[in-house]
Amino acid sequence: MKWTVMTLVKRASEILSERGIPSPRLDAELLMCCLLGWDNRVKIYTAYDRPLSAEEVEAYRQLIKRRVKGEPVAYITGEKEFFGFRFKVTPAVLIPRPETELLVEKSVELLKSMSKETLKIVDVGTGSGCIIISIAKLLKKDAEFFATDISRKALDVAVENAELHGCKVRFLKADLLEGVEGKFSAVVSNPPYIAYSDRRVESSVKMFEPSVALYAGKKGTEVIERLAFQSFDKLEPEGFLAVEFGEGQSEKVRDIFERAGFSTIKIFKDLSGKDRIIVGFKKE
The missing domain is CATH 1.10.8 (Helicase, Ruva Protein; domain 3)
Incomplete structure (x- = not known):
């Protein structure tokens, strides 16, 4: 034939x-x-x-x-579209997902509304770099961009994507914000937020995507908790922390943000109507 x-x-x-x-x-x-x-x-x-x-x-x-x-298409083709931009992906990084675009959208909205002349933004657990690079391409303001990841292989992918899109981002190998110097206008992150016992995870995700980018501990909110307390100390007055979280975690993450010292806490729903993004501000 x-x-x-x-x-x-x-x-x-x-x-x-x-x-x-x-x-x-x-x-x-x-x-x-x-x-x-x-x-x-x-x-x-x-x-x-x-x-x-x-x-x-x-x-x-x-x-x-x-x-x-069961191998994801993105790993087979080596790329994935996110917020209209194309990014290189490998099994070293989490595959960008549509719901994470809400994190970029809300972060850009808030950053554009800030009155500071120069902004400093850091993406924690950057993976492919899709979040910070998309923000850099969409923001259209004078800003410095940073990103951290605990995985050197993930950072290598992010560096390649930043070069591909012509974005200047300083990439740092770090466990969340540990050892990262300076203050930031905003901290954004899609951290690991799946509990070890969560059975809703698709088999292909468990088999192929990096566990360090997926699982957070017994409760699923352990990484978010560490990040919230670290971020509060690293934020400038009037700065904000924006984080993606999992289904059923909204009350827990709100409590974490309150205990960390954040005020004017807002939660946004994704296109499927699920609570997905939390934003907390540091009072002046």
């Missing part, structure tokens, strides 16, 4: 569907684009009848086999 782009995509999506893979058609199309070096899935429909060589068919089959085993 002579395979074309569309006939092979259709067959691959059928296979993925049969194996219970979520969004089988989308995954099949993304992997085809990866194979052929196409930037946009529209090309699949404009070049649907392009014939594929035996080598291309075999290479695509290998990509589909990896997806069938």
Whole structure:
């Protein structure tokens, strides 16, 4: 049989569907684009009848086999879109997720409203660097950007992404904010917030994504608690801490922020209506 782009995509999506893979058609199309070096899935429909060589068919089959085993598409293709920007990802970093875009959106809104001439922002547990880089590209104000991570491999990915997007970010290897000098206008973070016993974690996430970026301890809020107390000391007056947290944790994280000394605490819901982002301000 002579395979074309569309006939092979259709067959691959059928296979993925049969194996219970979520969004089988989308995954099949993304992997085809990866194979052929196409930037946009529209090309699949404009070049649907392009014939594929035996080598291309075999290479695509290998990509589909990896997806069938549960490996995330982002790790197979080596990239993921976040806030409209494309980022390199590897198994050393958490895959950027749509709900985290709310953290960027709210942080940028608050930073734009600040009256300070020069801002200093630090992203804690930066991973791929998608949060701080997106903020840097969207802020349009005079600012210094910093990011920390405990993983050197993750920092290497973040550095590469910053260079790719032409953003000047100072990356620091640190456990949260330990040993980080200076004061900041804002601390932002998508920290680990999953409890060790949480059974809601998808098997592919447990198998492939870095556990250090996922799990926080027995309660799930241990890292957020450490970060809140560290951040309060590191923030300038009127500065804020913005953190993503997990489902069912809103009361716990609010209590943590209050105990750490934050005031005017606000919680924002994601597009699915779940409490997702908490922001606390340090009074002058």
